Amino acid sequence: MLKLSKVNIFIIILGLLMAYWPMGGYQEGIIILLCINAIAAMGVSILTGFTGIFTLGHAAYMALGAYTTAILTVRYDVHWLPALIAGGIVALIIAWLIGIPTLKLTGDYYAIASIGLGEAIRLILENWQSFTRGSRGFPGIDPYTTRTIAVVSFTILAIFILNLLNGRLGRELKASRDDNIAASFMGFNTPASKMKALLISAFYCGIAGALLGGYMSFIQPSMFDMMKSTELTAVVVFGGLGSMTGTILGSAAITLIMEYFRDISQYRMLIYGLLLVLIMVFRPEGLLGSREIWEIFKFKNILKSGN
């Protein structure tokens, strides 16, 4: 029997609102971008926020997802849905290959390796002209990412990841984040835990990339450069390390603020930087810290009843 928790129901209602609230084309575009950015941010969050592995190369997994789906749909006439899932899976497989050697690195060393590997994947896509059309970009992708598709993907993936974190896997990842040695004495194979987090995060980023390709109808390697990777990790830090709802909120906030300042696009990065500096000064633990949104409300109730 599938019984939905309050959180799941809330996300489904949010999804229905986003999918069916009447709005113009511009607003629809923003909703799609919100969903895509949130999916990618959730992926990075499970790795960086919940497992404690800082990554600065996850745009590469978005690129892998985007290119896989684009090539499958355009060249091989595959239906977009299997192609989308294939995009996630290709990202997952590459992440597994990369993870075997690199997850042995800890702390800053992994971050450095991830920059290198992220750039390497982007450069391969840029120079493998016969397959990816290189830096000219890959045009003519079917615009399969409608508002409904984006919102449904976001809803499903958000429910999956929140459920996963509220259970065995969430506790396993947090244990290996907070104390690797203690985690191994609690019977967790910590390298395997880290690998699980990396695979899930690569899958999410792959799907996000594939959706982005379907929204833009055009992809090119420079969309997935180090700036994009940094942005993904920055969003997670902004929302709060160890808070999935914080990540979703943070990603929504940053996407909306950036969209609001579209008119002065040259100065957008300035505002972006200012925003990050402000949050680091006033809330160094991020928007929600390491708590989920319902935990914060519960805490407030306790305070009220205490008075």
Add this chain to the structure above:
Amino acid sequence: MNNSENNFILKLININLRFGGVHAVRDININIVNKNITGIIGPNGAGKTTLFNIISGIYKPDKGRIIYKDQDITKLPPHKISRLGIARTFQNLRLLARSSVLDNIITAAQNKFYNYNFIENMLHVGRWRKAERELKDLSMNYLERLGLADRASQDAGTLPYGMQRRLEIARALALKPELLLLDEPAAGMNTEEVIELNELITNIHKDFDLSIIIIEHHMDLIMKICPKIYCLNFGTEIANGSPEDIRANQEVLTAYLGGKK
């Protein structure tokens, strides 16, 4: 002969470990009697914690073998050793400071009790609901047993020091061990707390039917509860026997108080 062999839950055979020029553990042969409390004492730097680290798999000995219940565990990684039923606490606490007290216990208990797979976890279907509820109940039992139940929802890092120590013991028990390694459980405690701890360890030993190895500096604690004590100094065993033997042993006195020679 065979009977007494089976009576040992853990056998350390000729364990040696060097860190560069330091011979941290030298030719250690210790047999831990099943269902017994064994004490390990020795001055600072005697190699006691190193010995625990070897048993629990952080360090691999250069020479020697570790036999746990007729199985050679010398080369196993820590998580496998933990799953075989050896749990430990740490001299410098290693709690999950950002998780709640209850979650600390659940995290430990989830590997031993109630299983469900990835899909059930992802969709919250099947065994998930029942398993999570029972895990919570079971973990609350451990907290009640250690007198921490009213702190269950607090972050572990915010507990007072003495309670953090007890939480570590509760967490080790939640792994359902057959052999419990306590690394200086009384460190930083005052006399009263040590007396409480003394009772706690005796009760745990009785109720959970465990074998316990305990490293300690508080002599009165160890003399009271351990029928068998090993004394190490500079990585070698210098004496073993009952508390009375140890108290009377000249070499032990020299190691602790210094001697003329």
